[in-house]
Amino acid sequence: MFPMKPTALQRERKTNVKVVGPDGLSVVLRLYAEHVRLDLHRASCIGCQLCGLACPRDAVSVRLQDGRLVVDIDEKACDLCEVCIAFCPTDALSMEQNGTPKDVLRAHGGMPAPRRKVVIDAQACPDGCDDCVVACPRSALSMDSGALDVDESACLRCPYCADACPQHAITVGPLFEGDVVIATDRCPADCTDCVEFCPTGALAKTDGVLRLDQRHCVLCGACANACGEAAVVVRRTSAYHGEGFSAAYTRAIERLTSGRATRELLDARAFERTLGAFRKSQRLPDPPARPAQMPESDR
Secondary structure, eight states: OOOOOOOHHHHSOOOOEEEEETTEEEEEEEETTEEEEEEEETTTOOOOSHHHHHOTTOOEEEEEETTEEEEEEOTTTOOOOSHHHHHOTTOOEEEEETTEEOOHHHHTTSSOOOOOSEEEOGGGSOTTOOHHHHHOTTOOEEEETTEEEEOTTTOOOOTHHHHHOTTOOEEEOOSEEEEEEEOGGGSOTTOOHHHHHOTTOOEEEETTEEEEOGGGOOOOOHHHHHOTTSOEEEEEEEEOOOOOOOHHHHHHHHHHOOOHHHHHHHHHHHHHHHHHHHHHHHTOOOOOOOOOSSOOOOO
16 A cells, blocks of 8 residues: 655644734634634623633633733634633634634534523513613613613623513523632732622622622622632532533533532433434434423523
8 A cells, every 4th residue: 555645734734823903812723725713802801711711722811911801812722622602601702714603513512502691571571661771780681672682792691680670571591500709818908800800790899898799690700810819719510501412512511610410410411312322323212201300401
């Protein structure tokens, strides 16, 4: 057998290039006539921990610099795998290939669609009421011709809108469960960085004491990134998620949460998918449906 002649692509190893601009940065891989690009839009970024923790290559980092939370991407470590964009809560990260949006993992089920952020019972909304619009700290709600509209990129799943609704017509679906641990003895008396960078206003400092409104905390981790004293720790114990089958998704969930229940549920679902594939290949009947062990996420 004659050895195969290496192609031009094999002879020349392509590397990513990082382009930094005033509005964000891009990591670009050029393959002759084609390219793949990851874009970070700083105006939408809240400086949370989700993309950095989900990244399987530890290519994303967040640091406090000149009074801002700055996200950086190591172009040498990044392999443009799309995992970060699947977990970005504000769509600050996006990918494209040759000018066309690239979302292969989610399009093929490797990253499940997250549960819906806000569900609105329009029939229950009183005419002329805008209490939820006023209550939203992110300006994610607006009235359009009398109908309530949700800006999915701005919404962070904090339930201010649901709490303000007099008719209980709004349901908000959180992404994580957990808590935030604050070592108040480490907090400098004059420091309010975590308060200022909390995107939902869940943190407040009164008489030098830092307090957390747990209900309106979305466990994004921006507060921990802003703290220079390592006094804030975000603990996500479980995640609401759909049917994702990729190893990248499983690893991302494990890195984002510390809950044993989440890992066991992921393992159980992976096992069920394997059995399902075997039954399909052997043309075996599906087993009787079993009751759900956890609330199903809204999809």
